[in-house]
Amino acid sequence: MSLRERIGVDTGQRLSIAAAVEWAADNDVHYVDVCLDGTPIDPDGYDDEVASIRATCAENDVSLGLHTLSAVNVAETSAHIADAVDDYLRAYVDIGDLVGADRIIVHGGYHFTDDREDRVAASKARLRRAIEYAADAHPDLLLENHNVEPDTSEMHYVPVTLEEVTDYFDALAAPNLGWAFNPPHARQFPADIEGYFEALGPDICGEVRLNDNDGEIEEHLAPGEGTLDFDAMFQLIESSGYDGHYMLAFGTLEDMLDGREYLLERYSGLPSA
Template identity: 30%
Template sequence: MVDLAFSTNAYTQFGLPEAIRRVSDHGYGGVEILADTPHAYLPQFDEADRNSLASALDETGIEVANINANTVTGYYDDAPPSSFFDPTIITADDDERAWRIEYTKDAIDLAETVGAPAVCVATGRPLPGNPPEQAREYLLRSLDEITDYAEAAGVDVGIEFEPELLVECTDEVLELIDDVGSDALGVNLDIGHAAVYGEDPAESVRKCAENITGVHLEDIAGGRRGKHYHLIPGEGDLDFESVFDALDDVGYDGFATMELYTYPDAPDRAAAEAYTFLEEHVR
């Protein structure tokens, strides 16, 4: 049976322990931890931070659904306020790519510590001077190292595809999983990303089936081929009933995580309204 979780990336105006408490107060069974500033930017996430995290989890009894290591805005002093992926596991600079590999390993360590089943990571964009063919070679090398580490830790790694990234759709992520050949590698399936690419999200669920390490939920205005802007369920045009039917059909029994970072000024409203809209699908 699917359970609902909520990502702390909507609560960037709060510290991580308070974000966890607020997610729990809204009835969610799970919380996704943002492995980036201002919550758990791993190079600066010290013992005191880890103790505060452990206390918040013990106090609420909430489970950690996933460690979201898609972005590393904390790497920069002047990062833009939008999603920022670089440096990535496909970055052409060897030192920066190695840094990102180690960062992902640190996210795996955090997942193991808090009992999270998975870490998600995005591929990033093939930037000028790094054509897709070369970027994919970097990706394969990076994932060989990351998945070896993940297998030893007993943590899954979910690639989150997204339009305009190197891996941007269902077929591409499944091809990547086959090419890497690790039992630890799967897909963190964001249904909104599938829709924006032009796919049927429910069909994407069925295609991914046993490879799903986690699910991200948000609504999209315009449905398939709509604009990539995360909305509270019910404010866009996605068919959530078909998505949950598909999750049930493939036997997925993990967390479906609301990812509503687009509501930094109203995260409690977003969390409450999303839960009210979706809870009938997980009863």
């Protein structure tokens, strides 16, 4: 596939699965991610749409991903709520399998100032259960490296540092677990984009998520509005042999279509055909 065909759009909670794959087909987008949290996450609610979703994807060469909400704490330890988070992840797997999704993006959750060890342990255990639950399902799980929060924040995501991300993949290694690489998050740390990608490599990378920022705080800017060197980033990733997809995540749907054109037209060495 050309690079144009490999640059996808994350629709977030804006569209249902059925509407998202139709939109993708209408806009020559071949990779689309959807967050289900704007509606009840019930596999039984898709019975009437499964055939049309699968047909739209097949007829228009659309690869579908589901993106869990990072606000749902995969590191949850509280009674009742902890069980609900397991149910949440299983529901995403069930729906993804039902509609033919290729991937489910997951997160490690977050801890607070005085409970990191317990919550990281809970996070790894819960992700391990989700990986095992999804072993016979169609979609793979892709763990995203998260963004850092200010030191003064009470809440902190995991995994964020290169050491944490590497530790998670070492602990959870499985055939159906891959990496959702987020370069804007990586550049918040000294290892930067190059350090993260060289340490983890293209073999486990199932998606590269794209937006611009200034490398200091979490921002979802359009390409060109921040300081991320997209040319160097593409050269690094493409020269590694990575032939997977990229996923735009900023602004409106129209902003992301414009961003795709900006990237293809502006940066050297990027095929636009």
